[in-house]
Amino acid sequence: MFARLAGLVGLGVLAACASSAASPGPDQPVRSLAEILEQAPASDWRTVDQNNLLYMQLPAGRVIIELAADYTPLHTANIQALARAHYWDGAAIMRSQENYVVQWGRDEADPRPMGDGQATLAAEFDQPRAGFEITRLPDPDSYAREVGFAHGFPVASNGARTWMAHCYGMVGAGRGDTAESGSGAELYVVIGHAPRHLDRNIATVGRVLQGMELLSVMPRGTGPLGFYETPAERTTISSVRLGSELPANERVNLETLRTDSETFRAVIDSRRFRRESWFLDPVGRINLCNVPLPVRVGG
Amino acid sequence: MFARLAGLVGLGVLAACASSAASPGPDQPVRSLAEILEQAPASDWRTVDQNNLLYMQLPAGRVIIELAADYTPLHTANIQALARAHYWDGAAIMRSQENYVVQWGRDEADPRPMGDGQATLAAEFDQPRAGFEITRLPDPDSYAREVGFAHGFPVASNGARTWMAHCYGMVGAGRGDTAESGSGAELYVVIGHAPRHLDRNIATVGRVLQGMELLSVMPRGTGPLGFYETPAERTTISSVRLGSELPANERVNLETLRTDSETFRAVIDSRRFRRESWFLDPVGRINLCNVPLPVRVGG
Incomplete structure (x- = not known):
């Protein structure tokens, strides 16, 4: 019964976030937050x-x-x-x-x-x-x-x-x-x-x-x-x-992800527009304190 | 050493809130949140x-x-x-x-x-x-x-x-x-x-x-x-x-304090404008989720 609530996704940015939503446009693939972070160039991390x-x-x-x-x-x-x-x-x-x-x-x-x-x-x-x-x-x-x-x-x-x-x-x-x-x-x-x-x-x-x-x-x-x-x-x-x-x-x-990087701009976009299939209203807005500030342990 | 931090006041509305700030106007006495609640008519509570x-x-x-x-x-x-x-x-x-x-x-x-x-x-x-x-x-x-x-x-x-x-x-x-x-x-x-x-x-x-x-x-x-x-x-x-x-x-x-009451409007005002002496910038704004919704145990 709890598995079906997995759509109530969290702010834990290092947790996997499923993304099976409709594409926002023909040339713009939807990336999950996890994918955005995985694909970040090393230079976007500080x-x-x-x-x-x-x-x-x-x-x-x-x-x-x-x-x-x-x-x-x-x-x-x-x-x-x-x-x-x-x-x-x-x-x-x-x-x-x-x-x-x-x-x-x-x-x-x-x-x-x-x-x-x-x-x-x-x-x-x-x-x-x-x-x-x-x-x-x-x-x-x-x-x-x-x-x-x-x-x-x-x-x-x-x-x-x-x-x-x-x-x-x-x-x-x-x-x-x-x-x-x-x-x-x-x-x-x-x-x-x-x-x-x-x-x-x-x-x-x-x-x-x-x-x-x-x-x-x-x-x-x-x-x-x-x-x-x-x-x-x-x-x-x-x-x-x-x-x-x-x-x-x-x-x-x-x-930490550089907050002046393209990757961080993509993070903001992915949290403003919630394209995960669970969201019926994709929101399109965000408050300052709801934007995740990604942190990872480096090599 | 901690006593002097008491000015970092909380949202706990039933806690005592000191109010020794300058008056906002000659005819408008400053009331602390506690005073506002104490002076509420019974009909403002539900x-x-x-x-x-x-x-x-x-x-x-x-x-x-x-x-x-x-x-x-x-x-x-x-x-x-x-x-x-x-x-x-x-x-x-x-x-x-x-x-x-x-x-x-x-x-x-x-x-x-x-x-x-x-x-x-x-x-x-x-x-x-x-x-x-x-x-x-x-x-x-x-x-x-x-x-x-x-x-x-x-x-x-x-x-x-x-x-x-x-x-x-x-x-x-x-x-x-x-x-x-x-x-x-x-x-x-x-x-x-x-x-x-x-x-x-x-x-x-x-x-x-x-x-x-x-x-x-x-x-x-x-x-x-x-x-x-x-x-x-x-x-x-x-x-x-x-x-x-x-x-x-x-x-x-x-x-609970009626949110359509005059007392609740005074609560909002007292939290928008922080007139306690600790506040150097009285703010003058508030977010929806920062407004306390007072609750008390009735007689």
Whole structure:
């Protein structure tokens, strides 16, 4: 009985996606998402710099996060410094709020030296639009005049400024009441419908490339804002390391599809128009946060 | 250190929301979301019909779902018939796909009589727009010309037809390749960024009013589409009952804020314009699936 529901296809871009739909035109063969990715030239994939990868070890496995060095260079440098200082060793998941964020950091009762890291940083909520090439989406967005992708991340713009969008799986740096009160020492990841009202109010610093399914299932905290009420409820982080500091045999050679590539444009098209036979209405539109950002393990 | 992050406020509408922001105008006091709800007249709340409530018992607790009798009357009647037949007793969570859906039903190796329920139903993917009053949102939507709320649910419209939108927490009826192949016997709930490409391709039949945090943390399945690969990985559903069939002392008197009320319009305004002091950019826009739909336990 469940086999017949296979048509309710997912966003997991590395899963096989059947494509038996009618052709969109005589000269344009329909390719499944899997076929589009298989046929991508090697140059359409980007090897992620190990210096921009955070490997976070949890009891259930490893999470790998890419830092957005182009959009948030100050936060990226600070987070790299904190990782080199082993700042998060023995830190914990402090908060899991339903349909919102999972957040981690150190208990204030258990501080640790920050090494070359800073406790506060200048705000990095947006950048000049002129400095970025954006692969634009054609469909309207509830929050911004322009949305698309740059340097592998979902982004938005108002024409003058551009910023990374709070899509599912994006990582941000918690802050207090003032713009300069964040540092990256406390990080959160989006685990629900994109809270885009946070855009430009807080620094998004990267996204989870691997292990998101370990963070999203953290039991929800029962305190205000989803904080755990007792230390026993927290999940301990044994270590956070930069890929560049790991032994070569512990690194994962992650590659992301270049968001300025022809292959990525084909990915967008295949997700805007759902040509799989299951879809009775092929849609023809897409939201920024519904576009998959393909990741693979390179050779 | 975490206290200063309290400004990263959540969508949990019953949590306290501080509001110390500047007034929007001399005669218009700023009210927090909690204050707006506290000050709502009793007539702005709607007592949910116990005949439209599904109580689903899981090992970790109870989930309560409201069926959308107005948008999907055929599916609602069929699901009610299946519940009366105790069709889902001993059923299981069969699938948990990251950033997509959690789905439940019976293993085909363990069938059970459907009572007065049907195995397939006519498609109910949309309804005539003329039959519904919609509290409209002013901001653009990536997928539909018009979005808003009707009968307590997030909805969309193209002018001629209207349908319930696949927002976080919405429940749908799985189907096979043909439009008429669903029945409600297999249900799914959205646990990630709204998969609005499913709108008008499948029947959304209701939403989770209580216990969503039990479904969203189901360990992700490692099979294709997030299906569990072995029966041992599934979570068993001990029973699903209509509220109207439960003893009075086992019912929960759930009330939802009327989406055609003045109070709900104030809720929308308070979430479009984020006047809490933490917000440096008050936003002024909102997406359909970011508007909270308040629920409370009545007296």
